[in-house]
Each structure stands twice: as structure tokens, then as C-alpha cells.
Amino acid sequence: MIEQHSITGLVLAGGLGTRMGQVDKAMLPLHGQSLLQHIVQRLAPQVGLLAINVNTPTEQYAALGLPLWPDDLPGHCGPLAGLQSALRRAGTPYVLSVPCDTPMLPTNLSEKLAAGLLAAEADLAIAVTEEVDAASGERQRRRHPVFCLVRTSALPQLDAYLASGERKVSAWHGPLRVAEVLFENDLAFRNINTPQQLAALQAEGLSVDSAQAMLADAVVPVGEIEQLPVQQALGRVLASDIISPISVPAHDNSAMDGYALRGADLGAGGSLRLQVVDTVLAGRPGTVAVSSGQCARIMTGAVMPAGCDSVLPQELVAQLVQQAGASEIVFDASAIKPGANRRFKGEDLMAGQPALRAGKLLGPAELGLVASLGIASVAVRRRLRVAFFSTGDELRPPGEPLVPGAIYDSNRYTLMGMLERLGCELLDMGMVRDHPDALEAALRQACVQADVIITSGGVSSGAADFTREVLARLGQVAFWQLNMRPGRPMAFGTIAADGHSAVLLGLPGNPVAVMSTFYFLARPTLLRMMGADGAASALPQLRVPAQAAIRKKRGRTEYQRGIVSVDASGRQQVRVTGAQGSGILRSMSEANCMIVLREAQGNVAAGELVDIVLFHGLT
Ligand code: AMP
Numbered sequence: 001m002i003e004q005h006s007i008t009g010l011v012l013a014g015g016l017g018t019r020m021g022q023v024d025k026a027m028l029p030l031h032g033q034s035l036l037q038h039i040v041q042r043l044a045p046q047v048g049l050l051a052i053n054v055n056t057p058t059e060q061y062a063a064l065g066l067p068l069w070p071d072d073l074p075g076h077c078g079p080l081a082g083l084q085s086a087l088r089r090a091g092t093p094y095v096l097s098v099p100c101d102t103p104m105l106p107t108n109l110s111e112k113l114a115a116g117l118l119a120a121e122a123d124l125a126i127a128v129t130e131e132v133d134a135a136s137g138e139r140q141r142r143r144h145p146v147f148c149l150v151r152t153s154a155l156p157q158l159d160a161y162l163a164s165g166e167r168k169v170s171a172w173h174g175p176l177r178v179a180e181v182l183f184e185n186d187l188a189f190r191n192i193n194t195p196q197q198l199a200a201l202q203a204e205g206l207s208v209d210s211a212q213a214m215l216a217d218a219v220v221p222v223g224e225i226e227q228l229p230v231q232q233a234l235g236r237v238l239a240s241d242i243i244s245p246i247s248v249p250a251h252d253n254s255a256m257d258g259y260a261l262r263g264a265d266l267g268a269g270g271s272l273r274l275q276v277v278d279t280v281l282a283g284r285p286g287t288v289a290v291s292s293g294q295c296a297r298i299m300t301g302a303v304m305p306a307g308c309d310s311v312l313p314q315e316l317v318a319q320l321v322q323q324a325g326a327s328e329i330v331f332d333a334s335a336i337k338p339g340a341n342r343r344f345k346g347e348d349l350m351a352g353q354p355a356l357r358a359g360k361l362l363g364p365a366e367l368g369l370v371a372s373l374g375i376a377s378v379a380v381r382r383r384l385r386v387a388f389f390s391t392g393d394e395l396r397p398p399g400e401p402l403v404p405g406a407i408y409d410s411n412r413y414t415l416m417g418m419l420e421r422l423g424c425e426l427l428d429m430g431m432v433r434d435h436p437d438a439l440e441a442a443l444r445q446a447c448v449q450a451d452v453i454i455t456s457g458g459v460s461s462g463a464a465d466f467t468r469e470v471l472a473r474l475g476q477v478a479f480w481q482l483n484m485r486p487g488r489p490m491a492f493g494t495i496a497a498d499g500h501s502a503v504l505l506g507l508p509g510n511p512v513a514v515m516s517t518f519y520f521l522a523r524p525t526l527l528r529m530m531g532a533d534g535a536a537s538a539l540p541q542l543r544v545p546a547q548a549a550i551r552k553k554r555g556r557t558e559y560q561r562g563i564v565s566v567d568a569s570g571r572q573q574v575r576v577t578g579a580q581g582s583g584i585l586r587s588m589s590e591a592n593c594m595i596v597l598r599e600a601q602g603n604v605a606a607g608e609l610v611d612i613v614l615f616h617g618l619t
């Protein structure tokens with residue numbers, strides 16, 4: 001197997017950008033960020049180190065914080081010059097090259113090429129796809145030689161090829177062994193050469209996976225840390241590792257109520273008689289040494305007496321003989337093995353080892369664990385300040401009469417509940433009218449007071465015009481069309497006012513869409529800003545058979561509201577809650593789970609397994 005860390009990823013951005021009118025292709029914007037950022041986000045999780053081959057780096061390149069490697073050969077000789085530079089500098093046994101204009105590149109590119117290279121014992125592996133020829137209807141293989149995993153040891157061949165004046169990406173390998181690795185989805189290899197292609201890609205919308213990766217990439221944890229008593233730390237995120245000052249358990253101890261004895265006394269089995277010389281209780285260690293032929297009455301958790309290494313559970317005692325203050329037990333020595341029912345010192349945790357890592361979200365178990373180590377206070381990140389408001393002229397607060405055409409503001413209440421559960425510090429800014437000045441004033445105030453601003457409504461294509469204009473005035477905000485349902489429109493970016501900046505998450509207006517975009521996009525973003533590790537933000541998913549067929553459109557992720565139940569034979573199954581309209585909040589309340597139907601998935605047949613995320617758990 002080729003380990004991920006032995007691969008250097010290389011983004012080839014060394015070209016002159018002549019095809020799109022002298023613009024630097026890598027910097028073209030797609031969904032509010034550069035093509036290069038898309039590539040980096042997709043490739044970074046697949047490789048050990050990532051570098052960019054670029055000959056005229058701008059600030060935008062430097063901002064990525066990655067090594068920037070120019071061609072060693074003069075005169076812009078094309079991708080091979082970039083590959084040559086990388087093979088010379090990488091310091092890993094493999095380099096994986098990709099072009100800078102293929103923002104949809106496969107997320108399993110590295111893994112598949114590595115497997116193909118090894119299987120064929122090749123020096124390089126390149127991606128190929130199959131396409132159906134429009135004229136003949138035949139399947140044709142298309143090679144993508146720039147998507148190439150190559151052994152660093154191939155450098156002499158590349159040096160010689162370039163020295164001979166040749167430049168062909170498809171032919172440089174000469175006598176080296178090439179593995180061709182077939183990828184199913186040829187669309188993943190699409191590159192951008194014209195403004196029309198870029199516009200087409202933009203119009204396709206953004207996948208949930210990509211949006212999640214973009215969000216994760218764009219935010220960092222809040223810096224401030226506070227020291228809190230354990231009792232006040234529930235729901236907070238640890239700011240540093242907790243190193244155990246003690247071993248747990250602190251001594252070898254008994255796992256049962258019974259008799260502590262010497263394992264050597266058990267001998268070859270048969271009936272055994274031992275004299276009871278002491279009683280040890282939890283919290284009260286023994287006072288006498290236990291010799292051969294003796295034992296001590298012991299309670300669960302009590303310290304093992306010196307010399308003893310085994311515990312006979314009391315229910316295995318055949319006879320308890322008591323006479324004149326002395327007592328003896330009789331039992332079958334083959335009933336236990338030497339070492340039985342003894343817990344070792346440090347079995348749970350050794351002194352000096354990390355009991356919990358920074359980034360851990362503290363739940364009830366963690367509070368107990370910290371306390372069990374004798375630690376009374378912990379360093380945690382400060383709470384995330386989240387300002388939120390609803391937008392829309394049609395909104396009225398609950399408790400007031402409804403005029404014709406108006407609706408009650410419900411989003412602010414669901415948002416409040418979800419944010420409260422996440423442990424954020426809430427700043428409820430009420431309802432904001434659909435007017436540029438009102439919106440700007442609200443955003444400015446929120447910016448000063450909060451780390452994050454969450455809004456609902458005003459981002460759908462019809463509504464977005466003035467929102468777009470106001471947000472553009474205050475910062476850099478992208479308007480996304482997500483391939484998800486419910487929850488197509490969303491805005492994301494950073495805005496600034498009066499020397500303060502804040503992350504903005506503009507959620508859709510439809511009440512169910514607010515919840516789905518919150519849980520699957522905002523929640524991981526907020527947790528990341530809270531400093532929580534990936535485990536905290538990963539929602540546990542289960543696979544359950546569908547009770548009946550579910551309609552699902554391919555090409556978008558659908559979050560359908562589901563009810564998990566147990567059928568007559570005790571098996572779990574899930575059904576949808578009926579009408580799935582994005583305004584039907586009742587469907588959320590009736591449901592006990594979300595059915596997560598992936599982008600590539602089509603209609604679901606009855607009995608087919610689907611992924612679900614349960615609403616309620618132990619946490
Ligand atoms: P918008 O994107 O602002 O056009 O909103 C989309 C839909 O969601 C409209 O039908 C709105 O009336 C509805 N909506 C927007 N905000 C809220 C809210 N705070 N509570 C309930 N429904 C809302």
C-alpha cells in the first residue's frame with residue numbers, strides 16, 4: 001500500500017493563461033472562491049504535502065500558505081517542466097500532479113491511482129475515462145496524462161526527455177511502465193477553457209460535499225481560552241490536552257466481591273481450603289500480609305492485598321467454616337484461573353498519558369472522566385457569539401394578530417433552539433425589514449458584537465438582489481446554489497464593520513431549509529469555530545431499510561424527514577413523513593430522523609438501505 005504521506009500533491013499552475021485572454025485560470029472565481037482553492041480543498045485530504053507549480057505567483061498564491069515551486073527550465077515549457085521541478089523538490093517517493101483548472105477532480109484520485117500503480121508494478125499511473133463516441137456509439141478510452149501519480153525515481157527519464165527538446169505530456173515516460181486507471185465519472189476531469197464552461201459549471205450548482213469542504217476551509221477556531229470549574233464546562237470544547245496526573249485505577253484492585261488469594265495456591269485444582277485473615281473494603285486497604293494458604297475477604301474496587309493476584313467471587317465459595325473467631329473458605333480450585341477478577345493499576349489510564357485531547361466537546365462522560373482524575377477545572381474555548389435575525393417584510397412576531405399576507409416568524413425560534421443546543425452565546429436581533437438600510441444596520445451591529453451572523457431569508461434568487469448589494473458593500477460574500485433539498489440558496493462569507501469582522505451564514509427562508517442547512521452546513525462550521533474536533537461535528541449515521549419506495553432526484557442531496565420504527569419482527573425500518581415541502585415545519589416535528597439521500601442516488605426501492613441521522617441521542 002502507498003501511504004498518503006508518501007505522496008506530494010502538485011497543482012500545475014505554471015502556464016501563461018493564454019487560452020482565456022491572459023487571465024490566470026487558477027484564479028477564476030467559482031462559487032465565490034478561486035479554481036485553485038477548489039483544487040486545493042479536494043486534493044489536500046488525499047496527499048501528505050501539497051505544493052503549487054507557479055511561475056508568476058501573486059499574493060493570492062502566497063495566501064494559500066503552500067510551497068510555490070517555479071519551473072527550473074526557462075521559457076514556460078508546459079506541465080512537464082512543473083512536474084520536473086516537483087520531482088526534484090518533493091522529498092517523498094511519489095508525486096501526484098493535477099491541473100489547476102479542474103475544480104471537480106475526483107476525491108479518490110490519489111487512492112485509485114496508487115492502487116493501480118502498485119497492482120501493475122508501474123512507475124507511473126495515469127487516469128483514463130471512457131466516453132461514448134457520438135458518431136459511432138462506441139466506447140472510447142480517453143487518457144488524462146496530467147492526472148498522474150509518478151514515482152520520484154522517474155526523474156532521470158523526465159530530465160532526459162526534456163533535455164532532448166520534447167514536451168509531450170503523453171509521451172515523456174518512454175520505457176517506463178505506465179498503469180492506466182479507469183475512473184467512472186468523466187465529468188470529474190472537466191477543465192475550464194472558456195468563460196462559457198465556467199458559467200456552465202457555476203450554473204450546475206454546488207454539491208453539499210464541496211460546500212462543506214469550503215466552509216471547513218474558510219473558518220478557524222476562536223482564540224480566547226478560559227479556565228472553568230468542571231461543573232460549568234458541559235458543552236464546552238477543551239482548549240488543551242488533559243494529561244492524567246494519576247493512574248486509573250490507582251492500585252491493582254478487585255473486580256468482584258469475594259476472596260483475594262494467591263494464584264499459585266490454586267495448584268492443579270481440586271477442593272481447596274484457605275484461611276480468611278483479613279477483610280478489605282473499598283477505601284480501606286488491608287492491614288495484614290496474605291500468605292500461602294490464606295486469603296482476604298474483599299469488596300469490588302478494594303485494593304488487592306500484597307501477595308494476592310486473584311479473586312474468587314463469593315458465589316463460588318462452597319463452604320464458609322466459622323469457628324472461634326477464625327474462618328475458612330472451601331471451594332473448587334479449578335473454578336478460577338490465576339489472575340482472575342483482578343483489575344490492574346493504570347488499566348484505564350496511566351499517569352502522564354493524555355486522557356482527553358484538545359478539541360473534545362465535553363459531555364457528561366468527559367466531565368466525569370476529568371473529575372475521576374482529580375482535576376477540578378479545565379481550559380476551554382470561550383463560547384462562540386452568534387447573532388441571528390430573520391429577514392422579511394411579511395414576518396410578524398408570535399403573539400400579535402396576523403394581517404392578510406403576513407406569516408409568523410418561526411425561523412428565529414428554530415435557530416434559537418439549534419444554537420442553544422450547540423452551546424453558543426446567543427444574540428437575538430429580531431426581525432429585519434426587506435430594506436437595504438435596515439439590513440445594513442443590522443449586519444453592522446451584529447458584526448461588532450458577534451463572531452458569526454446567521455440570517456434567514458433574503459438569499460433566494462428573487463430576493464437576493466439588494467441583499468447581494470448590501471453584503472458586497474460590507475465584505476466578501478458568495479451566493480451559492482446548493483444541490484440540496486431543502487435548502488438551495490445560501491450565502492457565505494466574511495463581512496466587516498467598525499474594525500470588527502464576522503462570518504456570515506445566510507440561510508434560506510423556508511423553515512425546513514433553515515434546519516437542513518443549519519444541521520448539515522452551519523453546524524459543522526460553528527463547531528469548527530468553537531474549536532471542536534472532527535468527531536464532534538460528524539453526525540453519526542445509521543443504515544436502515546426503507547419501508548416503502550422513496551422518490552429521489554439524482555444530482556442533489558435530499559434530506560427527507562423520516563420516521564424510524566420497529567416492524568413486527570423487531571427490525572428497524574424508516575419511512576418518510578409524508579409531504580416533504582420545505583415550508584412544512586410539522587414534517588420536522590413528526591420526524592425522528594433525517595433520511596440522507598446522496599447526490600448520485602436515484603429513486604429508492606422498498607427494502608433498500610438508506611442513511612439516516614437520528615434527531616435524538618444520548619448526548
Ligand atoms: P425568502 O428567501 O426570503 O424569499 O423566503 C422564502 C420563504 O420562506 C418565503 O415563503 C418566506 O415567507 C419564508 N420565510 C422567510 N423567513 C421566514 C421566517 N423567519 N419564518 C417563517 N418563514 C419564513
Ligand code: MG
Nearest residue numbers: 391392457458
Ligand atoms: Mg424574504
